[in-house]
Amino acid sequence: MAKELLKGNNAIAEAAIRAGLEAYFGYPITPQTELLEHMAARMPELGRAFVQAESEVAAINMVYGAACTGKRVMTTSSSPGVSLMMEGLSYIAGTEVPMVLVDVMRGGPGLGNIAPSQGDYTQMVHGGGHGDYHPIVLAPASVQEAIDLTVLAFDLAEKYRTIAVVLADGSIGQMMEPAELPPMAPLRKQLPDWAVTGEPGRERRLLTSIYLNPDDEELTNIRLLERWENIRSEEARWREYYLDDAEFVVVGFGTAGRVALSAVRAARAAGIKAGLLRPISLSPFPETVVRELAAVAEAMLVVEMNAGQMYTDVKLAVDGLIPVEFYGRLGGVVPFPDEILAEIRRVAAGPIVGQNGHTRQRWLERLSILREGN
Amino acid sequence: MLNPAPSTAQVVYERPHSLTETVTHYCPGCTHGVSQRLVAEVLDEMGLRERAIGVASVGCSVFAYNYFDVDFVQAAHGRAPAMATGIKRVFPDRPVFTYQGDGDLASIGMAEVMHAAARGENITIIFINNAIYGMTGGQMAPTTLPGMRTTSSPLGRDIEVTGMPIRMCEVLAKMDASSYVVRRSLHDAAHIRKAKKAIRIAFEAQQQGLGFSLVELLSTCPTNWGMTPNQALSFVEDEMLPYFPLGDYKISDGVKGLKV
Numbered sequence: 001m002a003k004e005l006l007k008g009n010n011a012i013a014e015a016a017i018r019a020g021l022e023a024y025f026g027y028p029i030t031p032q033t034e035l036l037e038h039m040a041a042r043m044p045e046l047g048r049a050f051v052q053a054e055s056e057v058a059a060i061n062m063v064y065g066a067a068c069t070g071k072r073v074m075t076t077s078s079s080p081g082v083s084l085m086m087e088g089l090s091y092i093a094g095t096e097v098p099m100v101l102v103d104v105m106r107g108g109p110g111l112g113n114i115a116p117s118q119g120d121y122t123q124m125v126h127g128g129g130h131g132d133y134h135p136i137v138l139a140p141a142s143v144q145e146a147i148d149l150t151v152l153a154f155d156l157a158e159k160y161r162t163i164a165v166v167l168a169d170g171s172i173g174q175m176m177e178p179a180e181l182p183p184m185a186p187l188r189k190q191l192p193d194w195a196v197t198g199e200p201g202r203e204r205r206l207l208t209s210i211y212l213n214p215d216d217e218e219l220t221n222i223r224l225l226e227r228w229e230n231i232r233s234e235e236a237r238w239r240e241y242y243l244d245d246a247e248f249v250v251v252g253f254g255t256a257g258r259v260a261l262s263a264v265r266a267a268r269a270a271g272i273k274a275g276l277l278r279p280i281s282l283s284p285f286p287e288t289v290v291r292e293l294a295a296v297a298e299a300m301l302v303v304e305m306n307a308g309q310m311y312t313d314v315k316l317a318v319d320g321l322i323p324v325e326f327y328g329r330l331g332g333v334v335p336f337p338d339e340i341l342a343e344i345r346r347v348a349a350g351p352i353v354g355q356n357g358h359t360r361q362r363w364l365e366r367l368s369i370l371r372e373g374n
Numbered sequence: 375m376l377n378p379a380p381s382t383a384q385v386v387y388e389r390p391h392s393l394t395e396t397v398t399h400y401c402p403g404c405t406h407g408v409s410q411r412l413v414a415e416v417l418d419e420m421g422l423r424e425r426a427i428g429v430a431s432v433g434c435s436v437f438a439y440n441y442f443d444v445d446f447v448q449a450a451h452g453r454a455p456a457m458a459t460g461i462k463r464v465f466p467d468r469p470v471f472t473y474q475g476d477g478d479l480a481s482i483g484m485a486e487v488m489h490a491a492a493r494g495e496n497i498t499i500i501f502i503n504n505a506i507y508g509m510t511g512g513q514m515a516p517t518t519l520p521g522m523r524t525t526s527s528p529l530g531r532d533i534e535v536t537g538m539p540i541r542m543c544e545v546l547a548k549m550d551a552s553s554y555v556v557r558r559s560l561h562d563a564a565h566i567r568k569a570k571k572a573i574r575i576a577f578e579a580q581q582q583g584l585g586f587s588l589v590e591l592l593s594t595c596p597t598n599w600g601m602t603p604n605q606a607l608s609f610v611e612d613e614m615l616p617y618f619p620l621g622d623y624k625i626s627d628g629v630k631g632l633k634v
Contacts, residue, residue, distance in 0.1 A: 023464050049463035053456070054489035061453035061486070065429070065460025068447045073460070091450050196445045196461075198468040200424035206439050208430075208448035 003178040008143045008168065011179055012076070012102055013038035015147040019154050020185045022071040023049035025062035029081040030114040031170035032104035036076065056081040060088030067097040068207045070195030072154055072188070076102035078170075079120050080111065083128075089163060090129030094209030096224070098157035101135075102150065102166045104173035107332030115332025116170035116255055121309035124165050125283040132221055134228045135163035136235060137283035141258040143177040149280070151182055158192075160231055167282060169305065171255050171334065228284075237280035238289055242268060246275025248348050249293050251314050252303040253279045255334065260303045263340035270341075272348045282310065287317035294321040299347050303340055304328045308360055323352040326363050339370070390414035392423040394443045403596035403603025405560040406434060406502065410441055412570045413473070413500055416577055417444065426469045427461055429454040431483075433475035434508040452483025455490035458497045469580055471498040476517040477507045480540050484516075487546070487588075494551030494585035498576045501542060504593040505614060512598030516540045519617055524598070539617065543590050547623035553585035555624035559592040561610040565620075575634050584628040592618055 006014075013035045016024075024039040036052065043050035049066065053059035059075050066073040077085060082103045092099055105120045107113040122128075124137050136156050140146035146168055153164035191197060196205045211217035241261055243249065248267075252260040257278035267274035277293060279286050294300065299322050302311040311326045318324050327343040329335045357365075389395070392414035400406045417423050426444040430436060432451035439446035449457040454472035462470045479487050479501050490497065506524055507513040513526040517539050521530040543557045554576055558569035569591055576587035592614050594606035601609060 023460065025460060051459060051463060051493075054485055054492075057453070058456040058459075058486055058489065061450060061456035062460035062463070064449075064453075065447065065457035066464045067460075068457075069461055069464050071464045073464075087450055088453070095448075196427060196447055198425045198427045198445050198465060204443055204445050206446045206448075208439065208446075210436065210448055 001180050001183060003180045005176055006143055006179045006181070007034060007174065007176045008146055009034035009104065009173045010038045011143050011181065012146050012150050012166065012168070012173075013042070014181055015150040016074055016100070016154070017042055017046065018182050018184045019151045020072050020187050021048065021074055021154075022187060023066040023073045024075070025051045025053050025059045025066070025073075026075050027053050027056045027059050027077065027081060029078045031106055031116075031173045032076050032078045032102070035102065035104070035173070056084035057087065060085040060092075063099050064088050064092050064095070064097070067092060067099045068095065068196045070191035070197065074100040074102065076104070078104045078106045079108050079117070082120060082123065086129040089135070090131055090133065091209050093129065093133035093135070093163055093224070094131060094220070095207050096161045097207065098161050098164070100150070100153045100157055100164050100166070102168065105167065105169040113332045114170060116305065116334055117332050118169055118254060118256060118305040118309070120167065121282060121304070121306060124167055125285070125313075133224055134231070134283055135165050136160070136231060136281065137165045137167050138237070138280060139167045139253040139282050140172055141254050141278060142179070143172065143175060144179040146172055147179055147181060156235060160227055162227070162231070167254070169255050232284040235281060236284045236286040236288065238286040239278040239280060241276040241278070243275035243277060243293065245273055247273040247298045248275070248344060249297045249300045250274060250276045250303060250340070250344065251279070251290070251300055251310070252276065253282055253310060256303050256305050259335055259337055260340050262337035263344060266337060266341045267344045267348075272344060274344050274348070279310070285313045285317070287313070290314055290317035291319070294318040297322060299350065299352055300324045301343055301347050302326050303335065303343070305334060306330065308363075324359070325352060326359050328363065390418045392417040392443055393441055396440050398441055399437060400434065401597040403594055403606050404434070405591070405593040408560050408566060409500060409502060409569070409591050409593065410438060410473070412566070412573050413471070414442060415570060416574045419574070420577055420581070422469045422577065426471065427465070429458045429461070429470070429472040431472060431474040431478040432509070433478050435473050435475050435478070435502060436509065438473045452478050452481070453486055454478070455483065455486040455495070455497065455499065459490060459493070459495050462495065462497050466496070469498070469577060471500060471577070473500045474502065475508065476501070476503045476505065477515045480516040480542050488549065491546050491549040491552040491586045491588070494553065496580055496583055496585050497587075498580050499588040500573065501588055501590040502593045503542070503590055503618065504595040505539070506595050506598050508595050508598055512595070519613060541618060543588070543623040546588055551585060552588070552624050553626040554579045554587035554629045556622045557590040557592065557618060557620050559610055559615065559620055560594070561592065561607045571634065575629065575632060578632050578634055579629050582628065582632065584626060
């Protein structure tokens with residue numbers, strides 16, 4: 001397949017279709033609506049299921065039903081819509097059926113705006129729905145990566161009978177870039193042996209998330225957690241840039257990571273030994289590589305388009321070995337490379353230890369000064 | 375030695391094959407057992423047991439999946455019609471049904487059932503209306519009658535504050551794409567026979583691809599009504615029937631043409 005100029009949302013939708021998607025259920029919300037529109041046109045012409053649901057609540061429960069049949073199924077939404085899906089996501093996790101969710105994040109909280117944001121990190125990575133469960137969460141930084149991770153998400157979801165999330169943001173969804181789509185995969189012929197399909201000639205099957213006996217529920221939780229431990233050891237993914245001799249490590253995912261790469265290159269040009277770690281899997285979080293980098297680097301700088309949601313996970317992985325600084329923009333504002341370069345310069349100028357106040361507090365002060373300057 | 379059974383002996387009544395041998399958790403006098411038996415008999419008679427997919431809801435009907443010997447999934451509260459939609463759209467040739475109570479369907483699941491009807495979704499809904507929340511211990515439901523005492527309307531349902539009960543059949547019949555919407559009652563044998571026929575028509579309609587079918591069954595909850603089983607049956611007849619009249623609220627031309 002040759003490269004084409006593709007819009008992120010359409011590219012994700014077409015990638016899912018080519019990966020063998022059999023049913024799509026969704027609800028319009030900016031900035032992911034083109035995804036739904038692409039499905040509305042393509043799925044029926046391929047004889048596959050498409051329903052525009054009455055709400056995100058209904059969409060996720062349609063997904064839940066179709067996922068119980070073992071078919072490849074997905075929904076897509078954006079932050080406030082994903083909040084509405086939390087009930088269904090918890091049920092799906094508790095029932096151990098695979099599905100893919102694409103969250104094209106926008107500014108929040110509340111109705112917020114339709115600009116790119118990374119404010120759903122905590123909502124997706126650390127659950128959101130009730131109970132102990134962990135979805136796999138993959139964060140693309142380009143249209144090509146969004147395509148590749150969407151295909152991967154289906155494979156991982158089915159391999160582990162879990163929820164796999166592609167956590168993009170409004171700029172990935174709306175941006176056009178040259179990218180290559182995968183070839184059309186044939187639909188699977190065989191359904192898994194747990195699928196509720198109304199197939200004659202076998203014992204009846206039941207899929208549920210209810211275990212009234214606490215002992216049974218505890219066992220179910222243990223099974224989920226053991227599977228999660230397996231995922232944690234097998235499925236961590238990340239990209240490294242200029243890290244071989246880096247003294248100052250920038251950590252950023254998705255669009256923030258992409259902007260940070262420009263800043264790291266500028267820092268290198270200015271003689272600062274900076275590098276970038278861009279987590280691809282936010283869940284499982286690549287904590288081992290963060291820890292290894294913390295053992296050799298002088299300081300880290302976490303850059304996000306939120307108030308430091310991944311920052312907390314980096315801090316946990318670093319475990320006090322080196323200082324971890326934070327820089328973020330909020331509410332749909334995308335940082336410029338120059339802002340991040342200024343932060344890298346500040347961290348490289350050191351020392352950070354001994355400065356007054358909490359990291360976030362000091363960042364908020366710098367952000368206020370920056371905003372007054374504008 | 376016992377005499378062998380006469381060769382003319384035949385089974386005229388037995389447990390439907392579509393029911394498991396599990397003892398139900400329902401209270402004495404509760405009509406859930408009756409309605410589930412009726413559904414099972416219809417599945418048997420139509421030869422659908424092995425192909426049907428049921429969607430259990432939340433409430434006393436939460437354990438329906440234990441009692442039906444067919445493939446089952448368990449929905450979140452009120453979401454059964456959405457879940458059934460997801461299943462039906464990928465397995466259009468399977469009979470898909472939900473079994474929902476009045477709190478589940480008429481309160482928290484109002485959006486899901488209305489839009490399933492609006493889409494003309496080719497599923498069958500068995501709607502149990504006993505005018506109260508059973509599983510949580512007798513709270514006011516959207517179907518609770520005016521003046522009726524519940525644990526959350528301890529002085530009787532005050533319509534000045536809580537409005538009026540919702541009549542789901544009347545509402546759903548107004549949806550242009552709904553195909554078969556009827557209300558029946560389980561308070562005596564004659565009405566139970568009529569209820570079974572309605573359930574049969576609903577599944578026949580689905581098998582013919584005629585779209586959304588719903589059978590509302592007026593049911594008892596003696597425990598939470600604070601009545602004996604007999605008193606509860608009388609309550610259905612004397613108090614519920616006047617407010618929830620039995621009848622055929624929607625019979626599409628396609629369903630009219632069905633031979634059952």
